[in-house]
Amino acid sequence: MLSVKNVEKSFPIISGNGPLLALHKLSFTMKAGEFTCLIGPSGSGKTTLINLIAGFLQPTRGTILLQGRSIQGPGPDRGVVFQEAALFPWFTALQNVAFGLANQGYKGRRAREKALSFLSLVGLKEYASAYPHQLSGGMKQRVALARVLALEPRLLLLDEPFGSLDSQTRQVLQEVILSLCLGEKTVLFITHDVEEAVVLADRILVFGPRPGRIVGDFQIDIPRPRREYPGAVETWESRLRSYLGCNNGDQKYLERGVML
Amino acid sequence: MDNGFWLEGSPWANTQEGPSQTLGQRIIPCLVLLAAWQGLALLVLLLRGISFPTPLETLLQLGRLLAGSPLLGSSIYLHLGASLGRWLLAFTLAALLGMGIGILTAWLPGLDSLLTPLLVLLQPVPSLAWIPIAILLLGLGYTSTVSIIFLAAFFPIAVNTNGGIKNVNPLYIRAARMLGAKNRRLLCQVALPAALPQILSGLRIGLANGWRALIAAEMVAGTGSGLGYAIYQSRWSLDYTSAFVCISLIALIGLGAERFIFSFIEDRTIKSWGITIREDKE
Numbered sequence: 001m002l003s004v005k006n007v008e009k010s011f012p013i014i015s016g017n018g019p020l021l022a023l024h025k026l027s028f029t030m031k032a033g034e035f036t037c038l039i040g041p042s043g044s045g046k047t048t049l050i051n052l053i054a055g056f057l058q059p060t061r062g063t064i065l066l067q068g069r070s071i072q073g074p075g076p077d078r079g080v081v082f083q084e085a086a087l088f089p090w091f092t093a094l095q096n097v098a099f100g101l102a103n104q105g106y107k108g109r110r111a112r113e114k115a116l117s118f119l120s121l122v123g124l125k126e127y128a129s130a131y132p133h134q135l136s137g138g139m140k141q142r143v144a145l146a147r148v149l150a151l152e153p154r155l156l157l158l159d160e161p162f163g164s165l166d167s168q169t170r171q172v173l174q175e176v177i178l179s180l181c182l183g184e185k186t187v188l189f190i191t192h193d194v195e196e197a198v199v200l201a202d203r204i205l206v207f208g209p210r211p212g213r214i215v216g217d218f219q220i221d222i223p224r225p226r227r228e229y230p231g232a233v234e235t236w237e238s239r240l241r242s243y244l245g246c247n248n249g250d251q252k253y254l255e256r257g258v259m260l
Numbered sequence: 261m262d263n264g265f266w267l268e269g270s271p272w273a274n275t276q277e278g279p280s281q282t283l284g285q286r287i288i289p290c291l292v293l294l295a296a297w298q299g300l301a302l303l304v305l306l307l308r309g310i311s312f313p314t315p316l317e318t319l320l321q322l323g324r325l326l327a328g329s330p331l332l333g334s335s336i337y338l339h340l341g342a343s344l345g346r347w348l349l350a351f352t353l354a355a356l357l358g359m360g361i362g363i364l365t366a367w368l369p370g371l372d373s374l375l376t377p378l379l380v381l382l383q384p385v386p387s388l389a390w391i392p393i394a395i396l397l398l399g400l401g402y403t404s405t406v407s408i409i410f411l412a413a414f415f416p417i418a419v420n421t422n423g424g425i426k427n428v429n430p431l432y433i434r435a436a437r438m439l440g441a442k443n444r445r446l447l448c449q450v451a452l453p454a455a456l457p458q459i460l461s462g463l464r465i466g467l468a469n470g471w472r473a474l475i476a477a478e479m480v481a482g483t484g485s486g487l488g489y490a491i492y493q494s495r496w497s498l499d500y501t502s503a504f505v506c507i508s509l510i511a512l513i514g515l516g517a518e519r520f521i522f523s524f525i526e527d528r529t530i531k532s533w534g535i536t537i538r539e540d541k542e
Binding site for chain 1 (some may be wrong): 431432435436445454
């Protein structure tokens with residue numbers, strides 16, 4: 001489905017130390033239908049990776065293939081939900097969802113009906129004519145999710161989508177995303193929150209500190225719904241936490257230890 | 261250039277969330293202005309022994325002029341109509357061309373590096389400084405007056421449109437491209453609405469600049485009609501009360517244009533979208 005091979009990304013930075021290396025020889029693959037969470041310290045290049053797969057940035061070296069094709073700029077086959085909702089404030093919730101559909105050639109009533117059905121899917125049918133500034137943070141992220149799901153993307157990229165929400169809203173939205181995506185969509189989900197990753201993911205990739213590279217790859221085998229197995233979740237959580245903790249800083253250990 | 265007159269006291273100058281003004285808050289500044297005017301008239305009469313038109317005399321003269329009493333040989337409606345006609349024509353041209361150039365330069369990087377330095381260079385030229393150039397090129401009269409107003413309005417509109425589009429939050433552009441938007445929809449449905457606060461701000465400055473330039477151009481460019489012309493001619497006719505009528509009309513029309521046209525547009529666009537208004541750039 002997705003294959004990332006020896007990808008490197010550096011940014012020209014005016015710091016005197018030359019370019020900043022954000023990603024270093026990054027390689028991994030994702031299977032279709034897999035829900036993958038990416039965790040790692042902040043500044044480790046997680047967002048850079050999403051921006052590369054989304055096509056907002058070009059890799060300095062290496063290749064990213066989606067179903068065997070290299071990525072040429074952004075497109076609706078890779079739906080992105082950003083950290084801040086990035087809804088268009090001049091459109092209503094419905095128009096925000098219909099915008100992408102119109103780009104795909106849906107017109108008039110067909111676009112409206114399809115947009116409305118996706119708004120209902122995220123539970124916001126009643127708010128179709130509300131403007132984004134009238135919606136709460138959680139509602140905005142629901143609209144942001146609806147507008148990419150409506151395009152039926154092959155790959156869903158979520159960049160800490162619930163990072164700024166309170167924990168209750170967060171749990172509700174985790175359920176929403178699981179019910180809509182699990183087994184149906186290929187998902188790459190970035191999070192800071194180890195518990196969130198354990199609750200959501202089939203597989204967790206762990207990023208080491210900058211330059212970003214994968215230092216751990218885990219299949220999470222807890223049955224779903226995972227919140228019904230708090231013990232198992234906690235075990236995984238502390239395992240990942242200590243993993244993140246002991247790996248912070250000690251570069252040599254990382255390179256000898258758990259490189260893939 | 262100073263835009264204080266046009267922006268002060270307008271609700272847009274403050275934060276959007278502020279409480280709306282009560283009727284008293286709206287009326288008090290007018291009363292203060294009228295009282296100061298009346299006091300000034302009394303003071304001039306006392307100290308210099310010259311009759312200075314009072315608010316009441318001005319109001320009565322306005323009534324007489326509106327009732328058909330001639331001003332410099334023609335009716336006040338002709339002067340008013342002449343001024344408004346020039347203003348609207350020149351502003352419409354400036355708005356269309358200014359937004360057009362602003363959009364093109366912001367959208368096509370090649371054109372931007374070619375034209376924008378020129379716009380930025382010419383923008384600070386005060387509109388009155390264009391008068392000799394306009395007269396040299398176009399002679400006295402209608403065409404040169406309209407060109408002066410046009411130039412006064414064009415630059416702030418073009419520069420603000422250009423800046424507005426170039427400053428669009430890149431996240432919106434990323435999101436739109438991710439959703440599959442290409443050139444035309446990217447421009448019309450994303451970049452333009454996102455830039456609207458600054459475009460409106462440019463239009464508002466252009467409208468006010470044009471109105472001020474109009475009065476000045478009518479004084480100098482020999483139009484033979486218009487409110488500015490009438491004010492200037494009162495030097496010879498000594499009909500200062502009528503000049504005060506014209507000054508009041510100018511103030512009221514300027515205020516009305518901003519209040520009614522722009523508040524109408526803004527209530528229906530950026531205010532209902534909850535977009536905060538950026539600082540005015542000139």
